[in-house]
Each structure stands twice: as C-alpha cells, then as structure tokens.
Amino acid sequence: MYKFNTVNLIGMPGAGKSTVGVILAKQTGLRFVDTDLDIQVRENATLQEIVDSEGYLRLREIEHDVLMELDLDHALISTGGSVVYSEDAMARLAAAGPIVYLQADLATLEARVAAAPPRGIASDSDDGFAGVYAERTPLYERYSDITINATAGTADQVAAAILAQLEQL
Numbered sequence: 001m002y003k004f005n006t007v008n009l010i011g012m013p014g015a016g017k018s019t020v021g022v023i024l025a026k027q028t029g030l031r032f033v034d035t036d037l038d039i040q041v042r043e044n045a046t047l048q049e050i051v052d053s054e055g056y057l058r059l060r061e062i063e064h065d066v067l068m069e070l071d072l073d074h075a076l077i078s079t080g081g082s083v084v085y086s087e088d089a090m091a092r093l094a095a096a097g098p099i100v101y102l103q104a105d106l107a108t109l110e111a112r113v114a115a116a117p118p119r120g121i122a123s124d125s126d127d128g129f130a131g132v133y134a135e136r137t138p139l140y141e142r143y144s145d146i147t148i149n150a151t152a153g154t155a156d157q158v159a160a161a162i163l164a165q166l167e168q169l
C-alpha cells in the first residue's frame with residue numbers, strides 16, 4: 001500500500017501530467033485517473049470539440065463539476081492545466097493528498113504542445129500561450145506542495161523524481 005491514498009499532478013499543458021501519471025500509477029499501485037478523459041466521456045465529445053462548440057469558459061465549468069464529483073480514493077490524478085481556476089476543486093484535491101506541480105519552461109511546453117494533437121486551451125489570453133503561462137504560474141505555485149522540474153529528463157526520470165520528493169513529505 002502506497003504511503004498516500006491520493007496524489008495529484010498539476011501544471012501547464014505539455015508538462016507531462018498524463019504521461020508521467022500513468023507511470024506513477026503503475027509504480028505506486030494507485031488507480032490512474034485523467035480528468036480530461038472523464039470530461040470527454042461525460043460530455044461524449046473531445047475537449048477540442050467542447051471548446052469549439054461551447055467555449056473555454058464552459059469547459060472550465062465542466063472541469064469543475066467533474067472534479068467535485070470525482071472519486072479520489074486510491075487514485076493518481078492527472079488534472080487538466082486549467083483546474084487551478086477552480087478554488088473549490090483545488091481545495092478538494094488538497095484535502096485528499098499532495099499536489100505535485102510539474103514545472104517546465106515555456107519553450108519546452110510550446111514545443112511539446114505543438115507536436116501533439118490539438119487540445120483546446122481553456123483560456124483566451126491576448127498574449128497566447130506565453131500569456132497563459134504567465135497568468136497560471138502563480139496559481140500552480142500557490143497550490144503546490146512540491147514542485148518538480150519537468151523540463152529536463154524523460155518521463156520515467158520525472159516520475160522517479162516525484163516519488164523521491166513524495167518520500168520526503
């Protein structure tokens with residue numbers, strides 16, 4: 001049995017929350033939950049389709065609702081990057097277990113997101129992805145119990161660094 005019943009990953013799109021989350025779930029025995037996938041199943045639409053048809057603010061509302069109802073027991077939670085806009089959702093996650101911030105530099109995040117299939121970003125910053133990064137960085141910092149460098153290293157190495165830091169808590 002792993003020392004935490006719930007572990008939460010937060011950070012910008014492209015930080016590796018989903019990729020690293022699966023690795024961590026395998027290594028801890030926790031149940032893997034990707035809230036983006038729960039949103040898609042619940043809405044019977046992809047995130048991109050939700051943003052295109054209903055707008056990014058609606059996606060944030062749906063994300064909030066999913067987070068407030070989510071079974072957090074025995075779970076490794078990979079959140080979507082916009083979860084930090086919901087104070088209630090963050091309070092609920094924080095009460096369940098440590099919040100791990102996967103921090104990466106802007107250039108790395110942009111390159112990863114550009115290389116992956118399109119995902120709707122739940123923001124409308126005039127300054128594009130850099131504006132979203134600037135707007136959210138203080139939120140990720142505010143809510144995190146530990147911060148992990150997710151720029152350098154493979155996903156396996158990032159997962160190992162997270163486990164090592166969690167042992168220190």
Ligand SMILES: Nc1ncnc2c1ncn2[C@@H]1O[C@H](COP(=O)(O)OP(=O)(O)O)[C@@H](O)[C@H]1O
Pocket residue numbers: 011012013014015016017018019020078112113115116150151152153154155156158
């Ligand atoms: N440590 C890493 N090194 C290199 N590429 C990575 C790393 N972590 C994730 N990626 C890649 O970056 C992209 C975004 O990863 P993903 O796990 O979807 O991030 P998030 O869920 O935080 O948006 C994917 O193509 C993934 O393979």
Ligand SMILES: O=C(O)C1=C[C@@H](OP(=O)(O)O)[C@@H](O)[C@H](O)C1
Pocket residue numbers: 011012013014017018036047048079080081082119120121122123
């Ligand atoms: O940060 C965002 O605004 C979003 C990030 C996505 O998840 P990832 O952070 O897993 O890419 C997904 O929730 C949605 O497309 C909105």
Ligand SMILES: [Mg+2]
Pocket residue numbers: 017018019034036078079080
């Ligand atoms: Mg993800």
